[in-house]
Amino acid sequence: MLTDAFEVIDKRFTRYAMGNVHLETLYTGTRWAEGPAYFAAGKYLIWSDIPNDRLLRYDETSGAVSEFLRPCRNHNGHTVDRDGRLVSCEHRGRCVSRIEVDGSTTILADRFEGKRLNSPNDVVVKSDGSIWFTDPTYGIDSEYEGDKAEAEIDGSYVYRIDPVSGAVSAVITDMVKPNGLAFSPDESLLYVADTGATHVEDGPRHIRRFAVGAGDSLSGGEIFATSDTGLFDGFRVDLHGNIWTSAGDGVHCYTPEGDLIGKILTGEVVANVEFGGIKRNRLFICATTTLRAVYLNTRAAQRP
Template identity: 35%
Template sequence: MSVTRRTVLALGMLALVSTPLFAETPKSIGKIERLDPAINKLIPADSVIEVLADGFDWSEGPVWVPQGEYALFSDIPPNRIMKWKEGEGISIFMEPSGYTGKAPFTGKEPGTNGLALNAKGELTACCHGDRNLVKFVDGKRVVLADKYDGKRFNSPNDLVIHSSGDIYFTDPPYGLPKNFDDPGREQDWCGVYRLKKDGTVDLVTSKQTRPNGVGLSPDEKTLYVAQSDPQAATITRYPLNADGSVGEGTVFYDGTSQVGKVKGLPDGMAVDATGNIWATGPGGVLVFTPEGKQIGLLNTGEATANCTFGADGYLYITADMYFCRVKTNVSGIKK
């Protein structure tokens, strides 16, 4: 039986939730759990998990666009990128997004997933249905990579862009119509890759069973990779060498014991300017110090996919059908 990524992450949710796109939203959801006094320096005492919009099938991959002061995020099943802007609310930014084929898509997750901006401010995206990594230039879709060693990717999932221009990204099969068992699958593994600025693709590791979210430390000496495997729900940190190559990884966080007790699995993440890791996982968004101590939890009560820092003092969160934000005292890494 094929298990969709969303079903796996929700752990017990048996169907995609579909509610009106412009439904009236509650003011807030969940709660902020302060597990260590250090979290008080990162999150103001009066912060809440504020809901900005809801009614999405599976919200993912948020990115802040400073040029227009708005956020974009993927709504994967309906093949859309959504836009949220203060004072204007929610709107459709792009449709279709991750699948542009003429034939009907037979799977459940055709859209884009992870989104990022490159040094030129160009939107860069992981496309599930098209099975590639693209950027958008003057309204045109430019394919950056779609194969490794002559074989098509499974369905690129999340990405992070190094200051050198290299892109590190993950490639689980969640966007394939039949997931791990899809007959069109060409890779023998779920890889983590590096797309170098010269256009070549290197395999970082094939040891991750379900690689998902990725992040870089502020000094770009550490690459973080989340794994959304219920049997090994981990975040691994890899040393990054000066030439961009990656060393042997060590487990930074293991949440396997929490799987099934609360919603969610390790998925996306954001790293703040001081090196703290804000990683989605069992319970919501887990906040870690650079040393790996968990000091807080943004307990959304939902299977939570990803997060990103805006330039406006907020952490933006995609949590199942919700698009949320939390006021913080820290900012993302400035590039």
């Protein structure tokens, strides 16, 4: 029997939600939990507490939580690249950075066409080594998650960092506030959330889907799904191509066709999620003041 953490909207969801599995609370005490990234070799998870200007570390072997980095220039989203390095979006730094294997930090992008970025929000690394990130203004809108400042770029874009030259190019320029992003398992599709409703009355609260072509060109951009509760923020894709996305009441699961089939109810607004654990079948959930986790009958998508 499914526990009350799961809401079944379509019976297809029962393939992924297992009976007698409970939603666990692993940590309480963040102001705005975000940006989870799992390190399989060390069996630990890194995530952000943006307003408190710190990164936290959950040790899966002991359950212990410690501060990984403080201050951290108000990190938001993270990902782990193919070499096991932490790639970060910094609100206060207004950049995308990377912690190298020796512990040093490299700034990968902080400007576009000579102008400072707004406040990079979420990031993903493609199998060819290119880095894709979103750049809304949330980190410069107030003093709460960064430093209040005027935007130098006339818009909030999605960018790509070339893996060879390091050049930064704008790949999507028609969103209000691009936020979370992820590739489909075969990297033929790019999903990007637009949370523009935070700034525009009746603005976007949806995920769009783009086809990835030769040379990483994008086409399409149709609306894939619209949130029925709050806003979508960060999300992950499993090996079946399902999208597990944050929302106002928990985590929503969408099929590759865009059908909402179920929810994981948290009682708090969720900002982002990450697959982890030995089998990558444990979904870590950043839910405002808490870090949660639940085991699913699916796993993270494998990189090509």
